Amino acid sequence: MNKEKKIEILRDILKIRTINSNEEEVAIYLKELLKEYGIESEIVNYSPSRSSLVADLKKGQGRTLGISGHMDVVDIEDENKWTYPPFAAEIVDGKIYARGAVDMKAGLAALVIAMIEIKEEDLDFNGKIRLLATVGEEIGMYGSKDLYEKGYADELDGVLIAEPTSKKSAVYSQKGSILYEIIAHGRAAHSSMPEEGINALELLVDYINLANKEFGKIFSKGENKVLGKSLNAHTVINGGGQINSIPEKVVMKANARIVPEVPGEVFLKTVNDCIEKINSQSEGHLELNVIQDLPAVESAKDNDLIKAIEEVNKEVKAMPTTGATDAANFSRVGKKIDLAVYGPGEPRLAHTIDENLPVDEYLEYIEACKQIILKYLK
Numbered sequence: 234m235n236k237e238k239k240i241e242i243l244r245d246i247l248k249i250r251t252i253n254s255n256e257e258e259v260a261i262y263l264k265e266l267l268k269e270y271g272i273e274s275e276i277v278n279y280s281p282s283r284s285s286l287v288a289d290l291k292k293g294q295g296r297t298l299g300i301s302g303h304m305d306v307v308d309i310e311d312e313n314k315w316t317y318p319p320f321a322a323e324i325v326d327g328k329i330y331a332r333g334a335v336d337m338k339a340g341l342a343a344l345v346i347a348m349i350e351i352k353e354e355d356l357d358f359n360g361k362i363r364l365l366a367t368v369g370e371e372i373g374m375y376g377s378k379d380l381y382e383k384g385y386a387d388e389l390d391g392v393l394i395a396e397p398t399s400k401k402s403a404v405y406s407q408k409g410s411i412l413y414e415i416i417a418h419g420r421a422a423h424s425s426m427p428e429e430g431i432n433a434l435e436l437l438v439d440y441i442n443l444a445n446k447e448f449g450k451i452f453s454k455g456e457n458k459v460l461g462k463s464l465n466a467h468t469v470i471n472g473g474g475q476i477n478s479i480p481e482k483v484v485m486k487a488n489a490r491i492v493p494e495v496p497g498e499v500f501l502k503t504v505n506d507c508i509e510k511i512n513s514q515s516e517g518h519l520e521l522n523v524i525q526d527l528p529a530v531e532s533a534k535d536n537d538l539i540k541a542i543e544e545v546n547k548e549v550k551a552m553p554t555t556g557a558t559d560a561a562n563f564s565r566v567g568k569k570i571d572l573a574v575y576g577p578g579e580p581r582l583a584h585t586i587d588e589n590l591p592v593d594e595y596l597e598y599i600e601a602c603k604q605i606i607l608k609y610l611k
């Protein structure tokens with residue numbers, strides 16, 4: 234495939250608005266592209282207008298490498314603040330400007346093109362390349378969860394996630410992430426007679442004080458050599474309505490980042506115990522709602538996929554990360570998967586205004602990707 238076509242493919246998918254929705258349009262585009270080159274693929278519907286895409290390329294009986302990227306992007310907030318329109322994918326001074334240029338349509342396009350070129354050039358490998366293009370990664374990681382539940386991750390031995398890591402690093406382990414909310418139910422009253430009501434906000438304050446103490450205990454007991462300690466942050470609070478009324482309902486959101494030594498069940502049991510304690514001491518009521526529960530992924534620093542990346546890029550440093558990716562869902566299959574998160578783009582430009590990526594970095598990554606896949610499946 235020539236350079237112009239590679240750039241055109243990236244620009245085409247960047248122009249498709251997939252702000253936490255509409256990924257099906259990208260999936261169909263990629264399906265047609267793959268078909269042009271003789272690769273069949275399958276649209277896997279998740280919900281209306283949200284569909285993942287799975288495609289296989291197989292030669293011999295060797296292991297299976299998943300190559301994966303998400304098709305959704307985050308919101309653009311104020312379009313007027315962008316120097317170049319976020320869905321025009323303009324190229325200025327060698328950089329492509331668009332929402333998703335870094336996180337992560339360039340990585341995704343590169344994986345697809347690497348797969349196409351391996352087929353087009355009839356390059357030798359032994360095993361299966363499985364493309365997994367997902368929906369809803371940014372909020373909820375719905376696509377990878379859906380693909381895992383439908384069995385598409387069952388045979389993976391390794392997974393390469395093309396999230397931006399720049400050329401400098403490749404990630405081999407990641408913390409898990411639990412998103413949850415706690416709803417406090419109290420009783421409204423005039424603030425001059427607080428004894429008539431139950432203050433939902435103060436129920437939560439009591440809860441936070443208790444929970445922080447209990448989290449401290451379980452987190453200090455379970456430290457991971459590579460990933461460090463688990464963390465919890467209470468991040469959002471909404472509730473009350475009137476400055477001189479006792480608030481009846483307050484909702485708090487929080488995010489825990491966990492290591493394998495503190496599995497999700499243990500963390501959530503602690504949350505539940507704290508809630509029960511507060512509930513037993515009050516007429517009010519706290520309620521837990523778990524939004525997302527992603528396990529940590531632990532893989533060796535010298536796993537075969539990382540080794541393949543290091544052979545292709547001598548500058549790269551293997552490191553763990555506190556962030557989570559779709560790999561968390563793919564790794565639920567229970568066996569140890571060789572994990573590598575490695576993709577084009579400066580991670581600090583993800584989710585920013587004027588998100589941009591040097592076109593050369595994208596093109597270089599396609600080449601690197603081909604070599605990494607072939608080395609892993611040799």
Ligand SMILES: [Zn+2]
Binds near residue numbers: 337370396
């Ligand atoms: Zn991403």
